Amino acid sequence: MTGYYTAAQIRAAEEATGDLLSGGVLMVRAANAVAGTVLARLRRRGAGVYGRRVLLVVGAGNNGGDALFAGATLVRRGVRVEALLLDPDRAHRAGLSAFRRVGGRVTDGVPQTLDVAVDAVVGLGGRGPLRPQAAAVFDVIAQTGATVVAVDLPSGIDPDTGVVHQPSVRADVSVTFGAPRLAHLLAGPQCGEVVVADIGIDLPESSVDSPSNTEVAQWWPLPGPHDDKYSQGVVGIVAGSATYPGAAVLSTAAAVAATSGMTRYIGPAAEQVLAVCPEVVTAAGVGAAGRVQAWAIGPGIGTGDQAHELLADVLAADLPTLIDADGLTVLARDPGLLAGRAAPTLLTPHAGEFARLAGADPTPDRLTAVRALAERMNATVLLKGRITLVADPDGRVSGNDAGSSWAATAGAGDVLTGIAGALLSAGLPARAAGVAAARVHGLAAARASGGAPIGASALRAAVAPALRELSDLRE
Ligand SMILES: NC(=O)C1=CN([C@@H]2O[C@H](COP(=O)(O)OP(=O)(O)OC[C@H]3O[C@@H](n4cnc5c(N)ncnc54)[C@H](OP(=O)(O)O)[C@@H]3O)[C@@H](O)[C@H]2O)[C@@H](O)CC1
Numbered sequence: 001m002t003g004y005y006t007a008a009q010i011r012a013a014e015e016a017t018g019d020l021l022s023g024g025v026l027m028v029r030a031a032n033a034v035a036g037t038v039l040a041r042l043r044r045r046g047a048g049v050y051g052r053r054v055l056l057v058v059g060a061g062n063n064g065g066d067a068l069f070a071g072a073t074l075v076r077r078g079v080r081v082e083a084l085l086l087d088p089d090r091a092h093r094a095g096l097s098a099f100r101r102v103g104g105r106v107t108d109g110v111p112q113t114l115d116v117a118v119d120a121v122v123g124l125g126g127r128g129p130l131r132p133q134a135a136a137v138f139d140v141i142a143q144t145g146a147t148v149v150a151v152d153l154p155s156g157i158d159p160d161t162g163v164v165h166q167p168s169v170r171a172d173v174s175v176t177f178g179a180p181r182l183a184h185l186l187a188g189p190q191c192g193e194v195v196v197a198d199i200g201i202d203l204p205e206s207s208v209d210s211p212s213n214t215e216v217a218q219w220w221p222l223p224g225p226h227d228d229k230y231s232q233g234v235v236g237i238v239a240g241s242a243t244y245p246g247a248a249v250l251s252t253a254a255a256v257a258a259t260s261g262m263t264r265y266i267g268p269a270a271e272q273v274l275a276v277c278p279e280v281v282t283a284a285g286v287g288a289a290g291r292v293q294a295w296a297i298g299p300g301i302g303t304g305d306q307a308h309e310l311l312a313d314v315l316a317a318d319l320p321t322l323i324d325a326d327g328l329t330v331l332a333r334d335p336g337l338l339a340g341r342a343a344p345t346l347l348t349p350h351a352g353e354f355a356r357l358a359g360a361d362p363t364p365d366r367l368t369a370v371r372a373l374a375e376r377m378n379a380t381v382l383l384k385g386r387i388t389l390v391a392d393p394d395g396r397v398s399g400n401d402a403g404s405s406w407a408a409t410a411g412a413g414d415v416l417t418g419i420a421g422a423l424l425s426a427g428l429p430a431r432a433a434g435v436a437a438a439r440v441h442g443l444a445a446a447r448a449s450g451g452a453p454i455g456a457s458a459l460r461a462a463v464a465p466a467l468r469e470l471s472d473l474r475e
């Protein structure tokens with residue numbers, strides 16, 4: 001599990017090292033990591049590092065200090081390094097003299113040919129967008145095609161909220177120290193590859209995390225020798241309408257693909273569902289469904305009285321329940337439906353449904369927004385997006401970077417509902433079910449796409465192959 005931290009948590013851990021911080025040891029370690037990353041990127045761009053060109057864009061604080069010490073190391077390796085000081089009077093003193101001592105040069109402009117640009121404008125002390133002078137420098141850098149290495153995190157991105165201010169730096173790689181910051185999850189696409197260097201600081205367990213693929217594989221309920229259809233979970237799907245049977249087919253078929261438990265379907269699209277998945281057991285209503293271990297309700301059910309009645313029936317059963325799409329619209333009008341529930345509830349809104357439930361858009365600070373809604377609804381909330389965030393009412397959050405936006409297609413949410421519903425029925429806690437489903441959804445989308453746009457049917461069909469690949473990671 002990778003944990004993500006606030007700037008305050010990182011600063012407290014640095015301070016706890018005492019002499020290591022005040023004596024500059026932490027900064028030397030950080031600088032070594034920056035130099036190592038720059039050297040690795042130079043090699044990736046071509047043979048040898050001698051004579052290759054690197055520009056350090058240096059701001060007023062310790063983030064710039066990291067770069068200047070790293071620059072000194074690079075100069076000693078024969079790299080041609082120049083430093084552009086945005087605020088010369090406030091540039092890190094010791095760093096600048098170390099850089100100058102070995103022959104590092106200070107410059108006013110961006111060289112025409114450049115291999116690597118180091119963004120050391122701001123790190124944990126950064127607030128707001130890139131200021132105009134720095135923004136102009138990075139505009140010119142973009143034209144050189146240089147690899148951009150961010151020290152700690154790209155400048156112009158808020159370390160704690162991940163808000164990507166405009167303008168800001170977009171990095172190919174971010175090298176950070178001790179542990180990743182919240183921004184590395186929340187603004188993942190802007191950070192590029194994230195390299196975490198050990199500088200010898202100790203951090204407590206984080207309340208924000210993201211599982212590895214191996215962890216997701218280990219959570220996934222795969223049948224053992226003593227399992228039967230009940231021990232693998234029975235999920236009841238309430239979805240679709242006579243006019244819109246597609247949502248029913250997608251969510252039910254995804255549930256069938258996700259686990260080897262049993263899938264029941266309740267709704268008016270039974271015929272269409274059975275045509276695709278004959279293994280599904282259909283029933284006339286929630287009360288007549290027989291044994292169910294978790295419910296997933298919402299896609300395509302409409303938002304009228306009948307949908308309200310279905311949702312009320314499902315929630316009254318007090319089993320683990322996922323609510324999506326139309327189900328969320330109904331719930332937003334009558335949040336009292338959740339009152340008195342003891343079983344876990346997982347709400348899976350996209351930004352628009354989120355706004356209906358919360359009364360406000362989840363952006364720009366999605367982490368704070370999703371936590372607040374989870375607390376208020378006393379339910380686990382999965383906020384969809386390129387970065388999916390799943391918050392428990394107690395404030396713990398798990399995130400998933402889909403790695404691409406191929407899954408942003410009509411019906412993709414129905415597929416997620418089926419996968420997460422199946423995991424709930426197998427007994428996974430709501431947050432784990434949500435983040436694991438989001439991970440497999442993203443892997444399936446990448447697999448189905450291969451670089452071309454996809455529809456939700458292709459995504460659904462790729463769930464099984466994605467799971468097969470994942471199960472190879474189980475120990
Ligand atoms: N402490 C240590 O030994 C270690 C520290 N480490 C490193 O230090 C970094 C934290 O350093 P830090 O605290 O000095 O803050 P930092 O991010 O450099 O900002 C400094 C100044 O920038 C300014 N500024 C703010 N926003 C701005 C903007 N948008 N655009 C332009 N300027 C802006 C603002 O000053 P202002 O101009 O507003 O007066 C602010 O005071 C950390 O990320 C890591 O890299 C590691 O080496 C481990 C050991």
Ligand SMILES: [K+]
Nearest residue numbers: 119122151153
């Ligand atoms: K930076």
